[in-house]
Amino acid sequence: MPSFAHLFETFVSSAPLFLKGALLTFELSLASVLIGLAIGLFFAFLSLSKIRALNAISNFYITLVRGTPLIVQIFVLYFGLTDVVQISGFLAATLALAFHNGAYLSEIFRGAIQSIDRGQYEAAKSLGMTSYQTYARIILPQAFLRALPALGNQFIIALKDSSLAAFISMDELFNMATTQGANNFDQMTYLIIVAVYYLVMVMALSHLVNLVEVKLKRSGAT
Amino acid sequence: MAHFLEAKGITKNFGELQVLKGIDLSVNKGEVICLIGASGSGKSTFLRCLNFLEIATSGSIEVDGQAIDPKTSDLNQYRANLGMVFQHFNLFPHMSVLENIIEAPIRVKKVKKSQAIETAMVLLKKVDLEDKAHEHPARLSGGQKQRVAIARALAMRPSLMLFDEPTSALDPETVESVLKTMRVLASEGMTMIVVTHEIGFARAVADRVCFIHEGRIWEQGSASELLDNPKEERTKEFLKAVMV
């Protein structure tokens, strides 16, 4: 084990580099979750549709994502995508992670939408609102509020999962740690440092999720 | 005088179960009709057929002499003209009281926001809740929620109000505030169909009371005829049971 003094020294000297990596990790996670939200909402609607074929499509997608390792998905999408179109590694990694997160987000949305009381649809209908207005103004805002804690947790998972983008040579946190470790023949020091970075980010996010949850409960909006 | 609303031969099946077995009901402008009857007799289902929350299996509904066909009519426009108040309020919990009330006028009727707010405040005053405009529904008592729900329905300027047991989910001490609001509405000439177990309310306000039994209007008449001198055995039994 590296000594504490050595760890601290390396932590400080590597900070400029690692903060850059942390930023990229954050951007990668955020972008993939945002795109994943759109994908998730789309597949949630397919799941909830009365049309069997659409249910089957979303079922297939979710089974595929859940049934295969993320690293395989990343490689397949990365090489598949960069084979046919010229896109940056960042975009490929973002899309691969979005494809992965989308499946989990769609299940979160589906559950949240299903948990909204029938009476809400009926009230909106009885006021003359169209289906589109009912979803856009009444159902989805409530479903989104209810899903917020779960969405926050998915974001935390996405943050940790993004470390796998290191394998398609993204300069995110984890990649930073392995390269620095190899260059300096000091793997353990850099691995411990990178663990601290992840831990701090995850704890900050968890705290944020909790705050939002408490605030929502208090406002009575859910 | 032509009837305002005329429902003829309304039946409704849920799978094998026939819940409504042919209901005819004509409503004149300004009339207050109370529907009473045992649990499961089909009162809610009938009310929901009137604004097409349920589509009747057979029968016809005419409003102002115009037949409403669920396949070809613009049901949203039709529903915008009928207010509905539910047993469990169904307020939108993510919106303030004021937002609940102005939502449909703005989205459905395309009323200007400032105008919608003005109307909403007048209605809130009417239901005695002006000071709650910016609260969320979760902070209100049951009676207050129901009065907001009534204001929300009224904001669409409906020509008929449907009430489905509006006081059944309320604490006894808040029931009166809702009944009072409904009495005021009735006295202003609002056309109303009210499913209720409040026999006192029916007696005081209803122009006509219908006793629903097993999916039919078993007996109907003025409040005093039906409530004080029922002719049918079933009606007598029901009244005896609810008036203990």
Ligand SMILES: Nc1ncnc2c1ncn2[C@@H]1O[C@H](COP(=O)(O)OP(=O)(O)OP(=O)(O)O)[C@@H](O)[C@H]1O
């Ligand atoms: N969507 C539905 N699917 C199947 N059965 C239904 C449905 N809605 C109502 N029913 C059945 O229809 C019958 C009449 O129900 P309805 O709600 O109209 O009764 P009600 O007179 O309003 O009773 P209550 O006083 O309890 O509200 C009941 O047996 C009920 O179980």
Ligand SMILES: [Mg+2]
């Ligand atoms: Mg009922």
